[in-house]
Amino acid sequence: PVLEGFNPDYVFVHGDTSTTMATSIAAFYNQSKVCHVEAGLRTDNKWSPFPEEINRQVTGRIADFHFAPTVTSESNLLKENVPSHQIVITGNTVIDALLESVNKVNDDPSDLIKKLNHDIGDQELLLVTGHRRENHGDGFIRICEALKEIALEKPEHLIIYPVHLNPKVQEPVKRILAGISNIMLIDPLAYEDFIWLMNRSKLIITDSGGVQEEAPSLGKPVLVMRDTTERPEAVEAGTVILVGTDKDLIVSETLNLLNNSDRFTEMSKLHNPYGDGKACHRIVEFIKNQK
Structure with missing residues (x-):
């Protein structure tokens, strides 16, 4: 009804x-021009990440304009025969939102942030997120066992894990990690509260794509619990490390960063390859210049 009206x-x-893919198809049927923000990310493995890889490939086939966050994303699109004049390298809008939100949340923290800040005190914080379908089952069991080992090895550090509501995540997380004194399992957070928690953390362990892009702008090293990533720029820049769901690798890389101050400092100061916070401005200027 919105498209028709x-x-x-x-x-x-x-x-x-999946909303992105469905909307691009609906807009195509309506003969509207489709503008894809964060275009050109690829693993070229339709099962990983599932279903996101196919969602963005389908959207990419339909889109009229492609706002690619990086040169690598642009290259992926050119290999798929997307005309160069339809691609604009913009940086990623997630960095725009992040930089604006950091200032906002510091100026006006929520009641939840005030409580978390009080509960955390002076403890060094490790932030964990996990939700991806490909990690359900044995993958999440290995992840939780790794977090338990890290918590026991580093009792002076606090691990905070906002637990995704999917029962396939909730069950192993609560079964394996509940009751460990330096692991805090909390409900999922609003965006600005999560930004505050990222900024307060020492390092981040995640399977999220967006966090891979956001955390380096805050100077936070990231361990990525995935075997493949559509964001290879972060790996190449050294701002993230792929650890998959390998228990030993998650533990060893985390402890190495916590115990090796030189390596931690070097990783935290690396340049974020995903933009300068001006992606939205570039997108708007491009559209304004269309005939």
Whole structure:
């Protein structure tokens, strides 16, 4: 009804969700031009990440304009025969949102942030997130066992894990990690609260794509619990380390960063390859110049 009633000239879709794919198809049927923000990310393995890889490939086939966050993303699109004049390298809008939100949350913290800040005190903090479908089952069991070992090895550090609501995540996390004194399992957070928690953390262990991009702008090393990533720029820049769901690798890389101050400092000061916070401005200027 929105497409039929409003009949937009341009429809903007973002990223690689199933909503993104469905909206791009609906906009195509409506003969609106599709503008894909965060375009060109690829693993070229349709099963990993699932279903995001196919979502973004389908969207990429339909899109009229592709706002690629990096040169690598642009290269992926050119290999798929997308005309160069339809691609703009913008940086990623997630960095725009992050930099704006950091200032906002520091100026006006929520009641939850105030409580967390009080509960955490002076402890060094490790932030964990995990939700990906490909890690369900044995993968999450290995992840939780690794976190338990890290917690027992580093009792002076506090691990905070906002636990995804999916029962396939909740069950192993609560079974293996509940009751460990220096692991805090909390409900999922609002975006600005999560930004505060990232900024407060020493390092981050995650399977999230977005966090791979956000955390380096805050100077936070990231261990990525995935075997493949559509964001190879971060790996190449050294701002993230791929550890998959290998228990021993998660433990060893985490402890290495915590115990090796030189390596930690070097990783935390590396340049974020995903932009300068001006992606939205570049997108708007491009669209304004369309005939």
